[in-house]
Amino acid sequence: xxxxxxxxxxxxxxxxxxxxxxxxxxxxxxxxxxxxxxxxxxxxxxxxxxxxxxxxxxxxxxxxxxxxxxxxxxxxxxxxxxxxxxxxxxxxxxxxxxxxxxxxxxxxxxxxxxxxxxxxxxxxxxxxxxxxxxxxxxxxxxxxxxxxxxxxxxxxxxxxxxxxxxxxxxxxxxxxxxxxxxxxxxxxxxxxxxxxxxxxxxxxxxxxxxxxxxxxxxxxxxxxxxxxxxxxxxxxxxxxxxxxxxxxxxxxxxxxxxxxxxxxxxxxxxxxxxxxxxxxxxxxxxxxxxxxxxxx
Amino acid sequence: xxxxxxxxxxxxxxxxxxxxxxxxxxxxxxxxxxxxxxxxxxxxxxxxxxxxxxxxxxxxxxxxxxxxxxxxxxxxxxxxxxxxxxxxxxxxxxxxxxxxxxxxxxxxxxxxxxxxxxxxxxxxxxxxxxxxxxxxxxxxxxxxxxxxxxxxxxxxxxxxxxxxxxxxxxxxxxxxxxxxxxxxxxxxxxxxxxxxxxxxxxxxxxxxxxxxxxxxxxxxxxxxxxxxxxxxxxxxxxxxxxxxxxxxxxxxxxxxxxxxxxxxxxxxxxxxxxxxxxxxxxxxxxxxxxxxxxxxxxxxxxxxxxxxxxxxxxxxxxxxxxxxxxxxxxxxxxxxxxxxxxxxxxxxxxxxxxxxxxxxxxxxxxxxxxxxxxxxxxxxxxxxxxxxxxxxx
Numbered sequence: 001x002x003x004x005x006x007x008x009x010x011x012x013x014x015x016x017x018x019x020x021x022x023x024x025x026x027x028x029x030x031x032x033x034x035x036x037x038x039x040x041x042x043x044x045x046x047x048x049x050x051x052x053x054x055x056x057x058x059x060x061x062x063x064x065x066x067x068x069x070x071x072x073x074x075x076x077x078x079x080x081x082x083x084x085x086x087x088x089x090x091x092x093x094x095x096x097x098x099x100x101x102x103x104x105x106x107x108x109x110x111x112x113x114x115x116x117x118x119x120x121x122x123x124x125x126x127x128x129x130x131x132x133x134x135x136x137x138x139x140x141x142x143x144x145x146x147x148x149x150x151x152x153x154x155x156x157x158x159x160x161x162x163x164x165x166x167x168x169x170x171x172x173x174x175x176x177x178x179x180x181x182x183x184x185x186x187x188x189x190x191x192x193x194x195x196x197x198x199x200x201x202x203x204x205x206x207x208x209x210x211x212x213x214x215x216x217x218x219x220x221x222x223x224x225x226x227x228x229x230x231x232x233x234x235x236x237x238x239x240x241x242x243x244x245x246x247x248x249x250x251x252x253x254x255x256x257x258x259x260x261x262x263x264x265x266x267x268x269x270x271x272x273x274x275x276x277x278x279x280x281x282x283x284x285x286x287x288x289x290x291x292x293x294x295x296x
Numbered sequence: 297x298x299x300x301x302x303x304x305x306x307x308x309x310x311x312x313x314x315x316x317x318x319x320x321x322x323x324x325x326x327x328x329x330x331x332x333x334x335x336x337x338x339x340x341x342x343x344x345x346x347x348x349x350x351x352x353x354x355x356x357x358x359x360x361x362x363x364x365x366x367x368x369x370x371x372x373x374x375x376x377x378x379x380x381x382x383x384x385x386x387x388x389x390x391x392x393x394x395x396x397x398x399x400x401x402x403x404x405x406x407x408x409x410x411x412x413x414x415x416x417x418x419x420x421x422x423x424x425x426x427x428x429x430x431x432x433x434x435x436x437x438x439x440x441x442x443x444x445x446x447x448x449x450x451x452x453x454x455x456x457x458x459x460x461x462x463x464x465x466x467x468x469x470x471x472x473x474x475x476x477x478x479x480x481x482x483x484x485x486x487x488x489x490x491x492x493x494x495x496x497x498x499x500x501x502x503x504x505x506x507x508x509x510x511x512x513x514x515x516x517x518x519x520x521x522x523x524x525x526x527x528x529x530x531x532x533x534x535x536x537x538x539x540x541x542x543x544x545x546x547x548x549x550x551x552x553x554x555x556x557x558x559x560x561x562x563x564x565x566x567x568x569x570x571x572x573x574x575x576x577x578x579x580x581x582x583x584x585x586x587x588x589x590x591x592x593x594x595x596x597x598x599x600x601x602x603x604x605x606x607x608x609x610x611x612x613x614x615x616x617x618x619x620x621x622x623x624x625x626x627x628x629x630x631x632x633x634x635x636x637x638x639x640x641x642x643x644x645x646x647x648x649x650x651x652x653x654x655x656x657x658x659x660x661x662x663x664x665x666x667x668x669x670x671x672x673x674x675x676x677x678x679x680x681x682x683x684x685x686x687x688x689x
Contacts, residue, residue, distance in 0.1 A: 106541070106559060110542060115426065115428070116426055118427065119409070119426075122406055122409055122484070123409070123413060125484070125488065126409065126410050126413050126484060127413060135487070135488030135489070135491055135492060136488075136492070136547050136548035136677055137547065138406075138484075138488065139402065139448070139450050139677045139678060140427065140448045141448060141449055141450040141676060141677050141678030141680050142547050142677065142678045144542070144678065145542070145543075145544075145547055145677075145678030145679050145680075146547070148542040148543070148544035148678075148679060149544050149545060149546065149547075149679075151544075152544055153542060153544055154541060154542050154543070154544045154555075154556065154559070155541065155542065156539070156540045156541060156563065157449070157540050157541070157542045157680065158447065158449070158456065158460070158540070159447055159448050159449050159456075159680075160445060160446070160447055161404070161426075161427045161428045161446040161447065161448050162428050162445070162446060166445070169443075169445070173463070176463070176467075182563070200412065200422060203417075203422065204422055204423070207423075232443055232469070233393075234393070234441050234442075234444075276428070276432055276444075278443070278444065
């Protein structure tokens with residue numbers, strides 16, 4: 001199968017060094033309520049959340065992203081994960097030096113992956129915060145829907161629930177759609193947020209590699225040369241995992257890809273990840289799309 | 297371009313409000329039985345609408361040891377039990393590492409999340425609350441050790457799952473895939489749809505002038521997919537093609553002209569390498585909301601042209617409610633059973649046709665007919681549109 005070329009990659013990450021991040025550094029255990037109905041951003045200082053650590057030596061930290069500021073009445077009810085997805089697409093367009101029109105239309109496929117980003121909105125609805133009319137926002141499908149609405153993306157779509165292996169599979173699926181001519185460009189979107197369910201993750205602390213790093217990422221792919229191959233295997237262990245420091249669930253492979261690009265894209269890249277006992281690897285020789293920057 | 301490898305549905309299994317195996321499901325559809333009743337398993341006294349398509353007692357499996365105490369998981373496994381009975385195996389007669397599982401759901405195990413937040417600290421609740429929990433539990437029950445994938449394209453999830461399952465086979469990642477969809481009725485979804493005012497106090501009347509909304513249902517629906525060259529023995533039919541398209545219009549409401557659904561249908565026809573003239577039966581999404589049925593009618597007319605006026609189109613949601621993640625898979629099975637049995641189930645409770653829904657929506661009784669190529673359409677929250685093209689065995 002032909003390897004797709006990278007046209008752009010946008011990432012917002014809760015890493016402490018990142019300007020996107022806010023650090024939560026209290027000893028509080030309860031989750032902070034979601035910011036339902038807020039028209040503006042959480043524009044407070046960056047922070048890190050540290051959780052009670054009864055049995056594990058490592059600190060249980062969540063490196064959180066703020067709720068992005070996005071003007072417009074349409075976003076009044078939008079959830080933090082939706083707004084982060086939109087911000088990731090903005091960042092991707094900036095990276096690709098392209099205007100939003102470049103990804104609009106029926107020839108753009110949109111593949112969304114998450115393991116748990118819907119947890120925050122599900123919890124808010126269950127706990128009756130924000131009112132029952134927010135029910136529609138509990139569906140994982142609304143995150144790519146907000147992207148489709150905002151950027152006019154109207155092509156094929158897919159939504160995979162799972163960790164890093166699901167994202168690697170989505171990249172492979174994008175390669176397949178591009179090769180088959182089903183679309184001219186494909187966006188692989190991954191969003192993971194943790195803050196609102198911090199206490200629940202802490203209960204299953206041994207299942208994750210801490211800190212949990214909130215991440216929203218979008219990868220823009222076009223047809224390219226080279227080769228891509230995907231493989232997965234099961235070892236039966238229920239452990240999340242990625243190659244970089246901390247845990248980003250589905251967003252991990254895109255953060256790894258960013259790091260590889262940051263190192264100058266020397267040679268092929270091998271992206272890997274694990275979720276619920278499935279290990280997956282993607283061998284890929286991506287190139288930067290020649291069209292990069294030409295459609296701005 | 298090379299023709300994609302053909303994928304067949306070797307067998308199917310279901311658990312639904314109108315029957316807990318494929319035969320009972322089919323019999324109820326053709327006789328016009330209704331699975332709508334007062335909801336009993338979860339409290340509904342505070343809700344405006346208290347009825348739905350509830351599976352009253354999961355009677356298929358007597359011993360649930362080793363299976364999580366999770367309604368969604370148990371619906372899925374009950375459907376798998378029927379699938380194994382239909383296919384005549386369990387354990388799987390294949391290398392487990394070559395058997396994949398792909399399931400679609402709108403809600404996953406969200407009811408487990410409700411229990412956790414209500415104070416239940418059971419060790420297994422939280423992993424089941426993630427939307428991919430029931431899919432992994434199914435894989436364990438089946439003994440399948442190939443890829444396990446959960447998709448959540450809202451109410452189009454069952455269609456997406458079967459398409460992804462077919463892709464796994466074509467890519468050589470598996471030699472058999474158990475694919476389909478599920479969703480359980482729980483407080484979370486009942487309260488949500490009640491708040492949206494999408495539920496009716498009347499019967500569910502797809503394409504009827506008096507239609508006033510949908511009722512929710514719960515179900516599990518699974519098929520065994522294999523490559524045609526690997527298929528042995530009887531089969532239900534072939535999955536010829538799949539198409540999807542985003543509305544890019546609104547979070548909860550469908551695009552008023554149905555352009556997204558039209559694009560999905562056209563993409564499915566192209567993927568299947570058939571034309572509108574080849575379609576003999578349409579299983580419509582047909583939720584019975586005032587908006588959906590009018591929009592769907594318009595989309596079918598544009599996508600199928602004159603053929604839309606010549607062929608039967610039905611909706612089975614009047615019989616069992618909207619089963620969300622299971623709906624598209626159940627509707628696909630209905631299409632293939634229609635072809636096999638030579639009968640097209642009626643659209644239950646369609647009595648006064650809406651002039652804006654002026655296609656042949658099969659009112660009244662089951663109708664003789666043996667379709668060869670069939671289209672099944674799905675629409676969901678977030679503007680998810682999906683279409684499957686199926687071919688009779």
